[in-house]
Amino acid sequence: MSAAADRLNLTSGHLNAGRKRSSSSVSLKAAEKPFKVTVIGSGNWGTTIAKVVAENCKGYPEVFAPIVQMWVFEEEINGEKLTEIINTRHQNVKYLPGITLPDNLVANPDLIDSVKDVDIIVFNIPHQFLPRICSQLKGHVDSHVRAISCLKGFEVGAKGVQLLSSYITEELGIQCGALSGANIATEVAQEHWSETTVAYHIPKDFRGEGKDVDHKVLKALFHRPYFHVSVIEDVAGISICGALKKRCCLRLWFRPKGLGWGNNASAAIQRVGLGEIIRFGQMFFPESREETYYQESAGVADLITTCAGGRNVKVARLMATSGKDAWECEKELLNGQSAQGLITCKEVHEWLETCGSVEDFPLFEAVYQIVYNNYPMKNLPDMIEELDLHED
Ligand SMILES: NC(=O)C1=CN([C@@H]2O[C@H](COP(=O)(O)OP(=O)(O)OC[C@H]3O[C@@H](n4cnc5c(N)ncnc54)[C@H](O)[C@@H]3O)[C@@H](O)[C@H]2O)C=CC1
Numbered sequence: 369m370s371a372a373a374d375r376l377n378l379t380s381g382h383l384n385a386g387r388k389r390s391s392s393s394v395s396l397k398a399a400e401k402p403f404k405v406t407v408i409g410s411g412n413w414g415t416t417i418a419k420v421v422a423e424n425c426k427g428y429p430e431v432f433a434p435i436v437q438m439w440v441f442e443e444e445i446n447g448e449k450l451t452e453i454i455n456t457r458h459q460n461v462k463y464l465p466g467i468t469l470p471d472n473l474v475a476n477p478d479l480i481d482s483v484k485d486v487d488i489i490v491f492n493i494p495h496q497f498l499p500r501i502c503s504q505l506k507g508h509v510d511s512h513v514r515a516i517s518c519l520k521g522f523e524v525g526a527k528g529v530q531l532l533s534s535y536i537t538e539e540l541g542i543q544c545g546a547l548s549g550a551n552i553a554t555e556v557a558q559e560h561w562s563e564t565t566v567a568y569h570i571p572k573d574f575r576g577e578g579k580d581v582d583h584k585v586l587k588a589l590f591h592r593p594y595f596h597v598s599v600i601e602d603v604a605g606i607s608i609c610g611a612l613k614k615r616c617c618l619r620l621w622f623r624p625k626g627l628g629w630g631n632n633a634s635a636a637i638q639r640v641g642l643g644e645i646i647r648f649g650q651m652f653f654p655e656s657r658e659e660t661y662y663q664e665s666a667g668v669a670d671l672i673t674t675c676a677g678g679r680n681v682k683v684a685r686l687m688a689t690s691g692k693d694a695w696e697c698e699k700e701l702l703n704g705q706s707a708q709g710l711i712t713c714k715e716v717h718e719w720l721e722t723c724g725s726v727e728d729f730p731l732f733e734a735v736y737q738i739v740y741n742n743y744p745m746k747n748l749p750d751m752i753e754e755l756d757l758h759e760d
């Protein structure tokens with residue numbers, strides 16, 4: 369293949385050097401052996417990202433193998449296996465109804481088989497299932513494999529609070545970046561324009577352009593005309609935003625409306641929440657960059673969209689208006705999907721308690737007390753105020 373012919377032009381997007389956007393096309397070297405991609409997870413976001421990835425794998429056969437495997441936690445829907453429904457009718461009728469999936473996306477219920485000979489794994493499951501998935505994958509994933517985590521959450525355990533990408537790297541011995549943004553899954557699935565942020569560090573054992581995953585390959589894998597990708601280095605920054613915005617703050621965002629308060633109250637809570645997210649990053653992940661919170665889709669933009677229409681907000685709204693507990697509301701509203709804010713809220717509280725830092729995060733703590741100890745929501749302003757006074 370000639371030097372000119374073995375390079376592809378990605379003209380629809382911009383690859384970022386730091387935050388400098390370039391509107392010029394990106395030249396991508398054809399892969400020596402097209403990268404084989406597997407998506408682990410088939411929920412609302414898992415299926416959406418699998419659709420995006422499968423479209424691009426079909427579109428760039430010089431870079432990616434055309435068939436994309438999607439590992440599905442098998443279940444029966446009206447007597448039919450979900451994998452069979454996806455592979456024959458090309459729809460995930462339970463988690464992403466009404467969206468036609470590309471026919472090169474193959475649902476596979478066998479986790480180990482789905483990662484056979486794979487080069488790139490895209491993790492996309494609710495974070496509470498990650499430890500079990502990783503323990504099953506151990507020994508079945510070669511160290512040359514690269515990964516991207518689309519999960520939003522932390523792993524909190526004996527080692528403290530860990531990014532999920534770092535957890536995957538530690539458990540499986542593979543380089544892992546992250547994808548996070550203002551991305552309500554159904555909007556992306558319907559191809560309504562959205563932005564996202566991918567963050568990835570090129571590892572020391574990088575094997576070279578055309579042989580290994582770099583920022584251009586990741587851009588080609590995730591960028592669509594309706595899904596614009598910026599690729600940066602700050603894995604910690606985008607992961608912290610994704611985990612904390614909905615887990616610990618967001619649930620409150622809709623509460624003001626549930627309580628009959630207005631936009632001013634919502635804005636106040638978002639302001640305090642953003643401050644606490646940044647403080648959390650600075651305290652526990654000093655490598656994260658403050659500008660990521662303001663400039664990237666994964667930062668304040670995700671905060672805004674999730675407050676406006678995310679699942680955690682819907683759960684919070686029902687809690688506020690019905691008086692039911694969070695888990696009842698999750699069950700009633702989400703048909704098997706997960707409002708993971710409920711779990712992260714507790715995990716973060718326990719971690720802050722261990723560190724003696726609860727008082728540095730009055731809003732996070734107020735959310736925890738409301739969800740787990742039935743503190744009245746209407747006391748929120750005072751709870752934040754009181755804790756502020758404590759600080760003084
Ligand atoms: N849905 C959304 O709009 C967005 C979600 N995210 C994040 O993406 C990640 C994945 O979320 P979704 O795909 O929306 O999941 P989801 O909330 O739709 O969860 C359902 C998924 O969990 C699976 N599941 C149930 N029990 C399981 C088990 N025991 N083991 C393994 N899997 C099991 C189900 O089969 C299904 O695929 C989460 O971290 C979420 O925070 C990020 C951006 C947008």
Ligand SMILES: O=C(CO)COP(=O)(O)O
Nearest residue numbers: 549550551552678679680
């Ligand atoms: O992460 C999301 C949007 O970016 C979706 O948040 P929810 O899980 O609250 O729906």
